[in-house]
Amino acid sequence: MASPEFDLITRYFTRPAANAVLGVGDDCALLLPTPGCELAVTTDTLVEGRHFFPDVDPRSLGHKALAVNLSDAAAMGADPKWITLALTLPAIDHAWLAAFSAGLCTLADQHGVSLVGGDTTRGPLSVTITVLAEVPRGQALRRDGAKIDDDIWVSGTLGAPLLAVEQRYGKATLTRDAFAKAAHTVDWPEPQLALGRALRGVARSAIDISDGLVGDLAHICERSSLGAVIEAARVPASPLIGRVADESVRLNAALTGGDEYQLCFTAAPSARHDVAAIGARLGLLLTRIGSMRSGQGVTVVDAYGASIPLVSQGFDHFAA
Numbered sequence: 001m002a003s004p005e006f007d008l009i010t011r012y013f014t015r016p017a018a019n020a021v022l023g024v025g026d027d028c029a030l031l032l033p034t035p036g037c038e039l040a041v042t043t044d045t046l047v048e049g050r051h052f053f054p055d056v057d058p059r060s061l062g063h064k065a066l067a068v069n070l071s072d073a074a075a076m077g078a079d080p081k082w083i084t085l086a087l088t089l090p091a092i093d094h095a096w097l098a099a100f101s102a103g104l105c106t107l108a109d110q111h112g113v114s115l116v117g118g119d120t121t122r123g124p125l126s127v128t129i130t131v132l133a134e135v136p137r138g139q140a141l142r143r144d145g146a147k148i149d150d151d152i153w154v155s156g157t158l159g160a161p162l163l164a165v166e167q168r169y170g171k172a173t174l175t176r177d178a179f180a181k182a183a184h185t186v187d188w189p190e191p192q193l194a195l196g197r198a199l200r201g202v203a204r205s206a207i208d209i210s211d212g213l214v215g216d217l218a219h220i221c222e223r224s225s226l227g228a229v230i231e232a233a234r235v236p237a238s239p240l241i242g243r244v245a246d247e248s249v250r251l252n253a254a255l256t257g258g259d260e261y262q263l264c265f266t267a268a269p270s271a272r273h274d275v276a277a278i279g280a281r282l283g284l285l286l287t288r289i290g291s292m293r294s295g296q297g298v299t300v301v302d303a304y305g306a307s308i309p310l311v312s313q314g315f316d317h318f319a320a
């Protein structure tokens, strides 16, 4: 007789594993990595009450738990191939599990990623996914590759997720329509995998904006032993927050808001045409927002070159 745990794994998480010799069901999965590739490995956890509300739509939770991990693979220029899923559940709720699994597996299928294993335990709801991705040897987009005078680029537009989350906590700044659209980008983020792949050999460093542009760019600065200057007027604020009257609220949301999952990357000024061509080919907005300098940390400047103070630097789970 199958136990409820195995029944659950079989029903919701056992799927044909396209890129694997052996998927779910044995003590380990067996994978066949592509010769000449490095494995890029990353894990992210989403915890109830910390990363999502208890009444979250389970389909969007399944999507998001995977999307935030795929976003890390994108930031390395890596191709995600396999995932494992560690799921902690307070109880077995079939409707919830079916929706969660559908959200996760739909995104996995879209990107040709196979669920090859995991662990299922009982406790307060939390979702941990590990992604194994491949990148041709030596071509990963690392945080430590930025060079002095590199241009700093960002994909997409920024700021809507922060204002949407604030609105959920009761601080309403967006119109009702803008809130609905912004909330959608928070719940259904799209990892920029095609962009990451296209930037191999073009960008010199990259990071995904999960904790806010300024805070994440600071990681590139630190690892590359350089400073960064961002021109505030160049930062592409989301049109959804364009109606927010207070300019400093808009700027702050775009510069420090997390949950974006866009890529910030640096590239030599000689690569401007290549970057523009990638944006045109993928239909993505890629904006040059500043450059890498000697020094340390991120400085945001106005049109006159004067530095603009920021309200916060980005999200930190253990900040006081």
Ligand code: ADP
Pocket: 009, 013, 014, 023, 024, 025, 026, 027, 028, 029, 085, 086, 087, 115, 116, 117, 118, 119, 120
């Ligand atoms: P073990 O006791 O060897 O750790 P488990 O009973 O935890 O094995 O898991 C049995 C099989 O089911 C393994 O192949 C494991 O990878 C897989 N598995 C368990 N939980 C999940 C899950 N949530 N998603 C995908 N695969 C899972």
Ligand code: MG
Pocket: 118, 119, 120
């Ligand atoms: Mg186990």
